[in-house]
Each structure stands twice: as structure tokens, then as C-alpha cells.
Amino acid sequence: MNTTDKKFRRRAEARPDEVLDAALELFIEKGFASTRVEDIAKRAGLSKGTVYLYFPSKEALLEGLVRRVARLQSGRCRIWPSSKAIRACPSPCWCIRCKICSDPNNLAVPRLILREIMNFPAIAELYRREVLGKVIPALTALVARGVASGQLRKSIRK
Template sequence: MSDNEPREPKFRRRAEDRPDEVMDAALVLFSEQGFASTTVDQIAARAGLSKGAVYLYFRSKEAILEGLVGRTINPVVDDAFDRMSGFRGDPRPLLAEFLRNIATMMTVRPVWAIPLIVLRESRLAPGITENFRRSVLDRALPAITALLRQGVEGGHIRPVDPELTARTVIGPVLVHILLSEVFDIRPGGGLQMQRLVDNHIQILWAGLAPEREPAA
């Protein structure tokens, strides 16, 4: 930019950055001391803002966490659910990609921290569980169910209950996280999310394989 070109006012650039600054500060505090123990005053102080400035962008602490889900997790799952919508064919490659993307996503600390906060704080702050369910699970289960149903109807997988099988698809991943972060039970070598997903896919595919016609 030349010296003669108008520059964007500094305060305007700063204002556009403030929601992210608030969410960044909140994520650190939620991870360090828990959602229930964190106050909006603390978030504002860490972000270098007044409490009133935080409320210009977020109506509540719960809204900040909802913003973190929208910023961090929704872009990843949105793409997966869009691809599942209206898909016709063998659902297994799409499910494998979805599960492996989750495994990859869970290696990124800012992403990984969000479901951990929800799990750890669900009893003290049930509203955050409701927000996460609405943003992620209420979309994941119907999308996977529809994908499996068309797979059954097309003969690509054996006749299974699509709704229950959708829970089977995502259940082991959720339980694996629960065992690790709530009960402190992990396999040798740490979380091993990618290995868990690969093992899960191997077992799941064996259960979904189309039934063979009996030999004549």
C-alpha cells in the first residue's frame, strides 16, 4: 500500500477482531479453570477489553462457548453433512472419511478442547450440553441415519436399523473420549485417536458387509 492510499482506521480493524479475541481468551480460561468457574470479567480482562465490550458481541458466557463451537467445529462437520445429504451409493467410504476427519480434528488443541469442556462441565452447566447437542449431534445423527438408510435400500450394506447403527458409528469415538478425559483411562501410548478410528472402521465394515447369497 502506498503512502497516498487511504488506510483502514485502526479502530475498525480492532473492532472486527474483537469477537475472536474474546473467544480466544475464553477458550484458554475454560480449559484452565473450567467453564463454570470462569466469569465474563475474567474473559474481558484476559482479552484486554471491558466487560461491557464483551457483551457487545456475546450476550452471555454460554454464547461465547456457542461461538467457539461455531468457529471451530461447525466448519468441519458442515462439509461432511453437506456431502452426506442426497448421497446415493455405498456409504462406507463416506463414513470412513468422516470418522478419520474427526480423528484428525481431535489432534488440533483448539478443536479438541471444545468437546472436553462440554463433557467436563455438563453437570454444572447443562446449557452448554444443549448447545453442543443442537449444533453437532442433532445434525450428525439424522445425516448418518439417512446415509445408512439409502445404503440399505440400495443393497450396498446389509439390512440394519439405520437409526441404531448411526449411534454405533459415532458411539465408540464418544466413549473413547469419555474414558480418556473423564475416567482417565487411556490405551498405551496416549489417546491414539487415529488407531481407535481405524480399528473401529475395520470392525464396523465387517458388520455392515452385504449378506451373500447362499450357494446353490
């Protein structure tokens, strides 16, 4: 196999992420409803047909963005085992040594979901299940460990 074949294969494997990157940029700039698949293809440097090869619809692109954030978070986020997390990190999933939560593109996905929740409740449910369903239990465990170790005070409600 020559180097050209390797380069082509590597590019083909990267295309779904290139399409998702282009889609996210345009969804942020123009909004989901105003973005056309043709615009996404042009931004990604591909044909419209190639986009449909990887994602059968514009809604599938939105779903792909949610799944990518979920995959990144579950693969790389590490929850701090102390109260430093709550004090130090303003992002929705208190983590250390990862650029996932601080990446503006990843932070744009929840905002996009919130904007489109009324039109695409299935995508919002996917985000709740795939992202929040994993982050919230981790945060709950973090707080419980903090209370158990004495690093956090147990809230007293009256």
C-alpha cells in the same frame, strides 16, 4: 476512508471470535467454573467491558462457542457418500476436506459441554439441537445410502 479505518473495522469484526478463542483456551486450561471474564479479556487483549459488549455473560460465551462450531460444521462439512467415511475418519462427524472435525479447538467444545452438562443443561440442549441435531440426520442418511448402494451391509440383530 483511509487504511487505518479499514484495519480498525476489520479488527472490530474479528473481536467476537478473538474473545471466543481466548475463552475456549482458558476453559480448556482452567475449566469453565475457574475461568473469570477478566482472564478472558486479558487473554484476548481487551478490557472486561469490551468482552461484555459482545457477550453479556460467561454462559453466553459458552453458547457462542457452541454456535460457532455449529456454524462451521453446517457451512463446510461435506459428508462422504460411501463407506470410506466410517472406516477412514475417527471423528464424530465423518467428513472430507475440512479441518473442522480435526481442529482440536472444535473437538474441545463437546468435551467442555460434557463437563458442564450438569451445571448448564440449557447449553447442552443447545449443542444437541444445533450440532448433533444436524450431524445425526446426515450420518443416518449416509448409512442409508451405503446400505442402498450395497457398500454397507444391513445389520441383522437377533
